[in-house]
Amino acid sequence: MTANLLSVRDLKVSYRVGNGHIDAVDGASFDVPRGSIVGLVGESGCGKTTVARALTRVIADNARITGGQILFDGKDIAAIPERQMNALRWRDIAFIPQSAMNSLDPVYTVEYQLNEVLRRRGGLSAREARMRCESLFEMVGIEKGRLRDYPHQFSGGMRQRVAIALALALNPKLVIADEPVTALDVIVQRQILDQLRELQTMLGISVILVTHDISVVAYICDRTVVMYAGRVAEAGPMAGVLTRPAHPYTMGLRNAFPDLAGAASGTLTPIDGAPPNLAEPPPGCRFAPRCPFSIEVCSTESPPLAEIVPDHRVACHRASEAPVLREIAARTETWLAHA
Amino acid sequence: MAGTRMRSAVTYSNEPLVSLRSAELHYRVGGALSALRGRSSVVKAVDGVSFDIHRGESVGLLGESGCGKSSIGRLLMKLEDATGGEIVFAGEPISGLRGAALKCYRAKAQLIFQNPFDAVNPRFTIRATLAEPLENAGIPAGEREARIIAALELVRLPQPAQFLDRYPHQLSGGQLQRVVMARALILQPDFVVADEPVSMLDVSVRAGVLNVFRDVRDRLGLTAIYISHDLALVRYVCERTIVMYLGRIMEDGPTEDIVHEPLHPYAKALVAAVPVPHPDQSHDPLPIGRGAPDPRNPPSGCVFRDRCPRAFDRCASEVPQLRQIGTRKVACHLF
Incomplete structure (x- = not known):
């Protein structure tokens, strides 16, 4: 058994658009160790949802996995026939959209809807399925009397619990949750995250949590993968990446985020500009046009994702200077001067 | 940068600019059938809310979905009329405003919408989007272009002239939210209500929009209400926060006091629930019961009591009144 339940290697996903194509994911690599929660974090259009969907191979009609490997339990599921892939869905890999x-x-x-998964996918008998429904509802903290209710009779938080129950129906090894708490109020959000963590620990599963919110990553994830413009900018243990970010983009995200635990006088610093148009990505590092630390090589050569400290990988030409850059990045002027 | 953070040195005039006095917004829901079944058919979206906002003050309205925060925004914009109580602007009840007086009020009180892409007409250029309010206000055509440019400069959209002939879909979310803000400010209002103005934006651009909001407010001396469920954002723009639950005010006071020592049990839960971007943070269970508030069927007495970890007999029998406790007002029988 490999230590990593999932290893994504140089994954490329391309969308056909008009006469051209957009490489929404352009060489993403990261690992999901067994029994861990990995936060896939980034802004709209960074490719995080495309990665998540590519892992289940349920992608848009105009999208195609054009390269790389998705090693699940040691087997490259990017290369297996659709029939075999279909057998893995729900049973081994579940997706919460x-x-x-x-x-x-x-x-x-x-x-x-639960029965559909349990009986058609899982082959359970009617009796088994009923019992499983009840235990699933108990697991996610909804009274079983509500099994006969329709989705609109549940609140947003409850619906999210139902979606989690659905994902867990056939005891998958990996659950991929795409922005599971984004539309929810803070209190419900916290309760859902607590629930997710509790179930993950109890069942020993691995979870990939796609989010734009680094506070959510800080609260629940063991590891994090920061994506920018279709590539992995930085990946490693959550605490290491958030407290000692080595990629300027991660440093910038930290400055832009309001922090209730911080001082009231703190000023939020935006990262000027916008992510590049992936139809014509800039040569070299894709963050270079917005980066206050970019040097000549950044606009010509794409930086490789390299290990800077054990288990912490960064794609930046100046990764070796990270401790110094972190100090400079903490100053608001750094990002203003650049703009 | 965005002005000075603490504006406590600003002295407010004694006369409030905006006052809600026992304001109510009750909706009748369901048809005759639900009435026959004996279901309660009134939702009290806003139920006896009173507060004053002084000129130059920024107040955060904080609470979960359905707490009535956006309904208060709609009442203040006179998009809806209060079913009870009174809303007073600059000494005059807004319920009686008609014709020219109402038009004048609409220019003075502006709303900044949540989703910039929904707030503008996709078939209007940026110029047309910003010219419309000027036209309505009777500003001569010759003056409009200059006002539009000035408004876009105010929200720090770089090289504003290049945006005038573009359409909304050609702008990024952050740029468009600045246009929406410029439209709200172009008639030089005294009062703005911002309803979750950055919730649709990415983190890296959100900070820029918030900074512009703070900066413009300070420069123009605007009175503002900022509606959000996120205390971290409210704290960034408002020195005072009003915490709401099921149509009522639970706590009202200086934001920093609420952040550091919330008094009302609901405010405590709300503060504890805000995630922070640090690895080391509390994972203690929230001091609040599960379940969502049901606005059709709120509990008797204190509306929060069924989820409150400290509820006792009196909470079921008596509605707690909002009372002054030190620097703030709290509606709870514990105080």
Whole structure:
């Protein structure tokens, strides 16, 4: 058994658009160790959702995995036939799509939808399925009397719990949750995250949590993968990446985030500009146009994702100077002067 | 940068600019059928809310979905009329405003919307988007272009002239939210209500929009209400925070006091729930019962009591009134 349940190597996903194509994911590599929660973090359009979907191979009609490997339990699931892949879905890899509201069918009761997975996918008998439904609801903290309710009868937080129950129905090894708490109020958000962590520990599963919110990563994840413009900027243990970021983009994200535990006088510093258009990505490092630390090589050569300290990887030409850059990046002027 | 953070040195005039006095917004829901079944058919979106906002003050309205924070925004914009109580602006109840007086009020009180892409007409250029309010206000055509440029400069959109002939879809979220802000400010209002103005934006651009908001408010001496469920954002722009739950005010006071020592049990839970971007943080269970508030069927007495870890007999029988406790007001029988 490998230490990593999942290893993504140089994954490329391309969307056909008009006559051209957009490489939404352009060489992403990261690992998901067994029994861990990995936060895939980045802004809109960075490719995090595309990566998550590519892992299940349920991607848009105009999208195609154009390169790389997805090693799941040692087997490259990017290369297996669709029939074999289909057998893995729900049983080994479950996906919780963005906004549970839209992932549940409004015209069926939640029990019907759970049954669909349990009986059709899992081959359970009607009796087994009923018992499993009840235990799943108990696991996610909803009274079993509500199994016969329709999605609209649940609040947003409850629907998210139903979506989690659905994902866990067939005891998968890996659960991929796309922005599971984004549309929720802070209190519900916290309760769902606590629930997710509790279940992850209890069942010993691995979770990939796709989010734009580094506070969510800080709260629940063991590891984090920071993506920018279709590539991995930085990856490693959560505490290391958040407290000693080595990629200027991660440093910038930290400055832009409000911090309730910090001093009131703190000023938020935006990262000027916007992510590049992936139809015509800049040569070299894709963050270079917004980076206050870019040097000549940054605009010509793409930096490789390299290990700077054990288990912590960064794609930056100036990664060796990270401790100094961190200090400079903490000053607001650094980002203003650049703008 | 965005002005000075603490504006406590600013002295407010004694006369409040905006006052809510026992304001109510009750909706009748369901049809005759639910009435026949004996279901309660009134949702009290806002239920007896009173507060004053002084000129130049920024107040955060904080709470979960359904707490009535956006309804208060709608009442203040007179998009909806209060079903009870009174809303007073600059000494005059807004319920009676009609015709020219109402038009004048609409220019003075502006709303900044949540989703910039929904807030503008996709078939209007940026110029047309910003010219519309000027046209409505009777500003001569010759003066409009200069006002539009000035408004875009105010929200720090670089080289504003280049945006005038573009359409909303050609702008990024951050740029468009600045345009929406410029539109709200172009008639030089006294009062703005911002309803979750950055919730649709990415983190790296959100900070820029918040900074512009703070900066413009300080420069123009605006009175502002900032509606959000995120205390970290409210804290960044407002010196005072009002915490709401199921249509009522739970706590009202200086933001820093609420951040550091919330008094109301609901405020305590809300503060504890805000995630922070650090690895070392509390993972203690929240001091609040599960479940969502049901606005159709709120508990008797204190509306928060069924989720409150410290509820006792009196909470079920008597509605706690908002009372002054030190620097703030709290509606809880524990105080």
